[in-house]
Structures are given as structure tokens and as C-alpha cells.
Amino acid sequence: MKRRNFIQQTAATTALVTLGGLGLQSFTTSRTKKITILHTNDVHSHIVPFSPNDGRNANKGGVARRASLIESIRTKNPNTLLLDAGDIFQGTPYFNYYGGELEFKLMSMLKYDAATIGNHDFDNGIDGLYAQLPHAKFDFVSANYDFSNTVMDTHVKPYKIFKKDGIKIGVFGLGIELNGLVGENHYKETKYLNPIEIAQDMSRILKIEKQCDLVICLSHLGYNYRNNPEIVSDLKIAKATKDIDLIIGGHTHTFLRKPTIEKNIEGKNVLINQVGCYGLYLGKIDFYFDSDKSKAANGTSIIV
Amino acid sequence: MNCKYFMLGVLICLFYSCKQETHLSKIEGKRIEITDTLESNQAIEDYIKPYKEHVEKDLDSVLAYAVGTYSKNDGKLNTAIGNFMADAVFELSNPIFKSRTGKDIDMVLLNHGGIRSIMSKGNITSRTAYKIMPFDNIVVVAELKGTYVLELVKYLQNARRAHPISKLNIKLGSNFELIEATINNEPIDANKTYYVATNDYLINGGDRMTFLKKRDSLYVLDYKIRNLLIDYFKKVDTINPVIDDRFIQIK
Numbered sequence: 041m042k043r044r045n046f047i048q049q050t051a052a053t054t055a056l057v058t059l060g061g062l063g064l065q066s067f068t069t070s071r072t073k074k075i076t077i078l079h080t081n082d083v084h085s086h087i088v089p090f091s092p093n094d095g096r097n098a099n100k101g102g103v104a105r106r107a108s109l110i111e112s113i114r115t116k117n118p119n120t121l122l123l124d125a126g127d128i129f130q131g132t133p134y135f136n137y138y139g140g141e142l143e144f145k146l147m148s149m150l151k152y153d154a155a156t157i158g159n160h161d162f163d164n165g166i167d168g169l170y171a172q173l174p175h176a177k178f179d180f181v182s183a184n185y186d187f188s189n190t191v192m193d194t195h196v197k198p199y200k201i202f203k204k205d206g207i208k209i210g211v212f213g214l215g216i217e218l219n220g221l222v223g224e225n226h227y228k229e230t231k232y233l234n235p236i237e238i239a240q241d242m243s244r245i246l247k248i249e250k251q252c253d254l255v256i257c258l259s260h261l262g263y264n265y266r267n268n269p270e271i272v273s274d275l276k277i278a279k280a281t282k283d284i285d286l287i288i289g290g291h292t293h294t295f296l297r298k299p300t301i302e303k304n305i306e307g308k309n310v311l312i313n314q315v316g317c318y319g320l321y322l323g324k325i326d327f328y329f330d331s332d333k334s335k336a337a338n339g340t341s342i343i344v
Numbered sequence: 345m346n347c348k349y350f351m352l353g354v355l356i357c358l359f360y361s362c363k364q365e366t367h368l369s370k371i372e373g374k375r376i377e378i379t380d381t382l383e384s385n386q387a388i389e390d391y392i393k394p395y396k397e398h399v400e401k402d403l404d405s406v407l408a409y410a411v412g413t414y415s416k417n418d419g420k421l422n423t424a425i426g427n428f429m430a431d432a433v434f435e436l437s438n439p440i441f442k443s444r445t446g447k448d449i450d451m452v453l454l455n456h457g458g459i460r461s462i463m464s465k466g467n468i469t470s471r472t473a474y475k476i477m478p479f480d481n482i483v484v485v486a487e488l489k490g491t492y493v494l495e496l497v498k499y500l501q502n503a504r505r506a507h508p509i510s511k512l513n514i515k516l517g518s519n520f521e522l523i524e525a526t527i528n529n530e531p532i533d534a535n536k537t538y539y540v541a542t543n544d545y546l547i548n549g550g551d552r553m554t555f556l557k558k559r560d561s562l563y564v565l566d567y568k569i570r571n572l573l574i575d576y577f578k579k580v581d582t583i584n585p586v587i588d589d590r591f592i593q594i595k
Contacts, residue, residue: 073366087392089380099380104392106378107385133399133474136570142395149388163480207366223544225564253366285368299373311373321375328370344373 073205073329075254076120078110081290082317083124084131084160085143090318101319103146109322110150117326119204122151123211125290126158126260129169131318139164140172148177154200156213156258157182158290165226166190181213181258184238186231199242207253207329210246214239214259214277216291235261235272239281247283254327255284262292263314278302278310286325289314298344299325309342407577408468411584416459419506421516421591425463426508428585429476430454432576433569434510437483437541440565449485450527450538452510453496455551458543458569459508468577477570481543486559490534495555497525497532500591507551509591516593523594543569 089102114120124147129140140161147155157180161169170191183198199212214235218227239257246252257277265271274289282304295316304310315321414425430452438449461475488496497514500507501522515523525532532538537560546553547562577583 072369088396089378101378102384104384104386104388105380105382107388108383109376109378111385130480133403133470134395136480137399137402138395142392146388146391149391220548253368285371296375298375311371313373313375315375319378321377323375324373326370326372327368328372329366330369331366338369340368340371342371342373344371 071331073207073331074117074119075204075207075209075327075329076113076117077123077256077286077288077323077325077327078113078120079123079125079288079313079315079323079325080106080319080321081125081260081288081314082127082158082293083143083319084127084317085129085135085140086132086318087134087142087146097318097320103150103319106319106322107150113324114151119207121153121202121204121209121211123256123258123288124152124155125258125288125314126156126215127160127290127317128155128158130160130163135163139168141175144172144175148175152178153202154179154181154211154213154258156180156260156290157185157196157215158260159216159218159221162218162222162226162230166192166228166230170195181211182215183212183242184233184235185215186233189229189231192230199246201246201250201252207327208251209254209256210250210252211256211258212239212242212246214257214261216261235259236277236280239277239284243281243283253329254286257284257287259287260290263289263294263296263312264292274312274314275300275302278304278312280305281310282306282308284310285327286310287312288323293317295321299323301342301344309340311342311344403471403474404469406467406469407472407574408580409582410463410465410468410472411582413462413465414585415462416456416506419587421504421506421514421593422509422587423506424585424587425459425476426454426456426506427510427588427590428463428583429459429569429573430508430510431585432573433483433541436572436575436579437485437565437567440567441485441539441541441563445563447539449511449541451493451512452508452541453512453546453553454508454543455546455553456505456507457551458545463583468583470574470577473570473573473577477573479545479570481545481569483541483565483567483569483572484544484547485563485565486540486542486547486556487561487563488538488540488555488559490532490536490538492555492558493527493532493538493540494525494534495558496540496553497522499553499555506591512590514591518593518595520593539563 090097128143180196182196187193202209217232246255262273264273264275274287294314299311299313302310313323315323434452513526517523547556
């Protein structure tokens with residue numbers, strides 16, 4: 041009996057020490073959780089760095105360098121997601137020779153978590169995209185392409201939910217209208233659905249139904265069309281929706297020096313970021329979550 | 345036993361804390377440039393290496409020889425490089441078109457802007473084709489009424505630009521007025537049907553060649569112009585195109 045008591049007491053003490061440690065983090069000093077979102081867009085088959093005599097981007101870019109950068113960021117913060125906003129394909133002979141195989145294989149080695157589909161990803165037809173899927177160890181998200189009558193059916197999800205350090209992150213994808221950009225014989229029966237309506241739907245599902253702490257829109261719609269304001273863009277999506285925290289864009293090859301802050305339909309801040317093209321930059325957005333109630337009143341500070 | 349109750353209390357407390365809502369307190373955003381100051385991941389480099397070697401070896405293997413250096417800026421209404429491209433499109437597309445439809449291509453029309461690079465004197469490789477034609481445009485053949493072929497001629501007459509053509513001959517006067525336009529040495533017949541080979545960029549409205557929209561049938565050959573050029577380079581030994589009289593102004 042005495043021995044049993046002793047064991048119980050020891051176990052309890054150990055447990056208390058652990059709990060005490062946790063308690064200290066979660067109440068006393070309020071534990072901060074950090075989620076890092078890394079992103080690329082429009083890499084367009086740029087595998088190796090630009091040559092030293094390139095007129096514009098000499099010695100820049102390259103997947104192997106991006107890999108080591110991502111690795112060092114992940115070492116500092118394992119709670120990191122790596123996303124791509126489409127147009128993975130087309131732009132260098134690597135695509136013409138291997139049809140996108142190397143692009144997908146390398147993205148898998150870099151441990152991409154998800155990507156959306158750009159118009160150029162249809163450049164070898166929807167069958168060409170489908171043929172490369174076995175090389176991709178990451179998911180494709182697109183909420184406004186209806187692939188149900190195509191070979192891509194069931195291979196693309198509207199959204200994906202990730203859980204990092206207890207934080208729920210919902211990522212949904214949006215694609216650009218294919219008619220006029222891509223030959224019909226290439227996209228076949230892919231149906232394009234209104235991205236604004238779909239974004240409103242998706243943000244509601246992810247924020248309200250799925251209780252996500254963070255909602256990210258991975259978009260290949262394009263940043264903004266100054267001369268064609270009727271075309272749906274990331275800025276338009278930001279203004280017409282609620283509950284989206286971050287829009288990661290592509291298509292327009294827009295080099296944003298820093299993320300844009302836009303007001304959503306409720307007047308709350310949305311971040312929009314796009315890092316140009318060809319793997320010349322890596323976007324990095326850090327989200328800090330606090331469990332201290334007293335701090336909630338201070339709102340969210342945005343440093344860009 | 346007391347200990348157990350205490351533990352329970354702590355656990356309840358802990359669960360309560362889990363239910364506490366987290367609050368997004370701060371967002372930091374920036375971009376990081378990928379430059380040569382970053383270390384390169386060796387495993388990735390090693391993985392790319394065989395692909396790179398194959399692509400580069402293939403791109404650099406010699407296919408033909410260019411006698412001179414040809415630029416789309418050498419020549420007024422027709423250029424050597426443009427003539428080469430349009431003639432190559434005719435030569436390699438017509439057998440495909442004929443085998444599929446039993447008909448012949450009557451003429452070829454490409455766009456001056458679509459020639460993206462010069463062709464340098466010396467060895468020609470696949471890389472040359474990638475430089476001249478980095479885009480993946482394909483050959484298409486439009487069935488066009490003679491009336492609209494005359495609109496095509498009018499377009500070229502007004503553009504005064506060396507858009508590459510083949511099998512079509514145009515003579516303009518000193519004021520750019522039309523003197524003669526022929527296909528196969530015959531004047532264009534407004535009522536006849538012609539088969540015009542072009543690329544999918546122009547057929548979809550590129551360079552405002554609106555007459556192409558008035559076509560009847562469209563035959564998509566699914567033949568990339570770049571691949572066509574590579575095939576052409578493989579077929580011939582020397583490339584020696586010239587500026588000729590297919591589109592000229594008589595002063």
C-alpha cells in the first residue's frame with residue numbers, strides 16, 4: 041500500500057511539473073503561436089537560376105537555393121505552410137522536354153503543402169496535367185473549376201484544412217476564366233464558376249462551419265486589372281468577401297514590394313501578396329496568435 | 345487520494361484554457377529575394393543535374409548551319425527570316441493538311457512580332473528555335489472566302505510591315521496602292537475559297553487580324569511552330585533565306 045501511494049504521488053508530481061510548465065505558457069505569460077506561410081507563384085518551369093549574362097535577372101532564382109531557404113525557415117518554425125498559386129508549367133525547355141514532371145518532383149522534394157491551378161498548367165492539355173499528377177506529393181486546390189466531367193475529377197479539392205500547433209488553417213483555391221486564355225481542346229469540359237460567389241461560399245464554410253483560425257485564398261485570378269475593371273481580380277475578391285485573412289495571388293506576374301492591405305466587405309483588413317514570377321522571390325507571411333484575452337482588445341497589428 | 349482530486353482540478357483548468365479563443369495579434373509580411381548569396385541545396389542540385397545535362401546537350405546539338413545572320417528588321421515588306429519561317433510552315437504543314445483533308449494550303453500568314461529573336465550565322469541548334477519561337481503557338485488552317493483574303497491583303501497593305509507570308513504575292517505602288525495580289529500566280533478571286541495557314545495567336549484575334557474571324561472551317565494541326573522549325577532544321581543542312589519579291593513596293 042505504501043509503495044503504491046508513493047508511486048501515485050511521484051506520478052502526480054511529475055504531471056504537475058509538466059502541467060505547471062504548460063500553465064505558465066498558456067496563462068501567465070500567454071503563449072504566442074506563430075504560423076509561417078511561404079509562397080511562390082508563376083514559377084513557369086524555372087528550375088535553374090538565370091544565367092550570369094541574363095539581361096534582367098542575372099544569377100537570380102533557382103529551385104536549389106529556394107530549397108535551402110525554405111529549409112532554414114522550417115527549422116526556425118516547424119509550423120510552416122508552403123503554397124504555390126499556379127502556372128507551375130511552361131516557360132523553359134524543361135517543360136517542353138519533360139512535360140512538368142521535374143517541376144512536380146522538385147516541389148514534392150521541397151514539401152509544398154498545396155498549389156492551385158493556373159492557365160498555363162493546361163498547356164499540355166488537361167490530360168497532360170493529369171499525366172503528371174503521380175509526381176506531385178502535394179494537393180491541388182481549386183474551388184471554382186468544376187472538373188467533374190474531366191479526368192481531373194476527384195484529384196482537385198476545393199479546399200484543404202491544415203492544423204499546425206493547434207491552429208486550423210483553411211486554404212481554398214481560385215482559378216482564372218479559361219475561355220480565351222486556353223484552347224478549348226485543352227481545358228475540355230472544365231467548368232469555370234464565378235470566383236466571387238465561390239470565395240464568399242468558401243470563406244463561410246472554412247470560417248463558420250469548419251472553425252478555421254486562418255483562411256487563405258490561393259488565387260490565380262491576377263492582382264488587379266486597372267484598364268479592365270470588370271475582370272475579377274484579387275483586389276476585387278478581397279473587397280467582396282469577409283473572413284479571408286490572406287490572398288496569395290498569381291497570373292499577372294506582379295512584383296509587390298510588400299503585401300497590400302485591403303478592406304473587406306466588413307471593413308476588416310485582408311492581406312494580398314504576390315511575388316512576381318520565375319521563382320525570383322519567396323513570399324513570407326507570419327501570423328502570431330495570442331491566447332491572452334486582454335490582448336484581444338488591441339486588435340491585430342500588421343507589419344509589412 | 346487528495347492528489348487525484350487536485351489532478352482533476354488541474355485537468356479541468358487545462359481543458360478550460362484549451363477552449364479559450366486564440367487571437368490573431370500580429371501579422372508580418374515580406375518577400376525574400378532568391379540570389380546567389382543563398383546556399384544551394386546539394387540534394388536538389390544533384391537531382392536536377394541529369395535532367396539539365398540532357399536538356400542542354402539536346403538543345404545544343406547542331407542541326408543545321410546558317411549562312412548569314414538574319415533579323416526581322418532587315419527588309420521592308422519582306423525579310424529573309426520571315427520568308428524562311430513562312431516557307432517552312434508551308435513546306436511542313438501542307439503534307440499534314442493534305443493527308444487529313446485532301447486539300448492544299450493556298451498561302452501562309454504569320455506575324456512580324458512573332459519572330460522573337462535573330463538567327464545568328466553559324467551552327468543552328470534546337471536552342472535557336474526556342475529563341476525565335478519561345479511560345480507554344482501551333483499551326484492552324486483557316487478556310488477563308490476570297491473576299492476576306494482580299495481584306496487580308498488590305499491589312500498587309502495598311503500595316504506596311506513585313507508580316508511573314510508564303511505563296512501570296514503583293515505588289516504595291518509608290519503610294520502603297522495595290523497593284524497586284526496573287527496566289528499561285530493568279531489574282532485573288534473573291535468567290536473562291538482559300539486555305540490560309542496561320543497560328544492560333546492570330547486566329548484568336550492577335551494583332552487585330554479581324555478578317556480571320558470571318559473564316560468558315562478551322563483545321564487545328566496541333567503542330568507547334570517551334571517543333572516545326574526544329575524539324576525543318578533537321579531536314580536541311582544550310583539555311584540561306586533571302587529577301588525576295590513576294591511583297592514589294594514599286595517606286
